[in-house]
Amino acid sequence: MEWVKKTGVIASMILISGAIGHNIADKKAEVKEVKKERYFPAKIDFAGEKAPLNISDVHERLDRELLVNANLDATTVLIIKRANRAFPVIEPILKKYGIPDDFKYLAVIESGLVNVVSPAGARGVWQFMPDTGKERGLEINDIVDERYHLAKSTEAACKYLQSAYAKFGSWTLAAASYNGGFGGVNKQITFQGVTNYYDLLLTDETARYVFRILALKEIMQHPVSYNFTVLPTELYPVIPVKTVDVTASIPDLAVFAKEQGINYKVLKIHNPWLRDRKLTVADGKKYTMEIPLSGY
CATH class of the missing domain: 1.10.530.10 (Lysozyme)
Incomplete structure (x- = not known):
């Protein structure tokens, strides 16, 4: 019985040792994988x-x-x-x-x-x-x-x-x-x-x-x-546009957008520099708007 107990202990130790060995091997593999992921340039x-x-x-x-x-x-x-x-x-x-x-x-x-x-x-x-x-x-x-x-x-x-x-x-x-x-x-x-x-x-x-x-x-x-x-x-594509030169004030940009075949939202997406619902144009001034040809 004593021999059986010792044999069981030895077997358990072997199993534990084997498990530790596998864990070490797994950790080494993980470290290699981490090193592979954490690329660093040689020069920049x-x-x-x-x-x-x-x-x-x-x-x-x-x-x-x-x-x-x-x-x-x-x-x-x-x-x-x-x-x-x-x-x-x-x-x-x-x-x-x-x-x-x-x-x-x-x-x-x-x-x-x-x-x-x-x-x-x-x-x-x-x-x-x-x-x-x-x-x-x-x-x-x-x-x-x-x-x-x-x-x-x-x-x-x-x-x-x-x-x-x-x-x-x-x-x-x-x-x-x-x-x-x-x-x-x-x-x-x-x-x-x-x-x-x-x-x-x-x-x-x-x-x-x-x-x-x-x-x-x-x-x-x-x-x-x-x-x-x-x-x-x-990748977000470049949306083709046409340009429209504006030399006179526009009292309602929503109406203007519809005249261009788009809506107000699309007009503002492509011309975010427009900060109001209207555009006031001084004498001799010109603004150029982008009107998308497709994508909406």
Whole structure:
């Protein structure tokens, strides 16, 4: 009986040992799978200016933003879908003004490529405050707000970025100043005695800003590496439109929309810069509206 008991104990120990062995093997397999999922780029740049990933602080800050955005599943998928419609508008304007193509990702982190309103009052895809928008040539009032006009607000952003690059001589610092302001970034450059974004100690938001841009650029350029698979048929399509020049006031935009073969909702979707139910047009002024040809 004693021998039987010992044999049973040994058998139990073998089973437990085997189970532990299997668990260890499973854990190793899980670790390998995690490592496979958590892809990290060997190198990355913003507008041709390399990020020094050999510096641990820089590596970890990029890692943080990659992990955050790679795990915002629905939000990131929506951004990828919207980009198919928004980037064809943004890209040629950036090129026209000599602004690097990477700045389209700045618009991504500012708004997710939709016309949002910040708690501070910034509006549109490029998130202009009223005074800054007016300084860059946007019309902003109760009737018309061109911060909601993707093409015109992109042009305004380009004008700002041209000025920022002329001041700092760095596209990375120009991007940082879009968040921290000319004065805020320049003050820290003067105080700290360094002229490289990656060497500066900035406010938490501005310190994260370029890394957020880099993370979205990386994920959107290599979505499969970060477990995002969006089929071409799932991307939001560019909707063909015709343009209508308006040189006289329109007292009722709902009536105008029906005259164009659409409804008020569709008119406002395609012309979100229209902020009232009417459009007042001053002498010599012209507005151009987009009227969709299909998709509704």
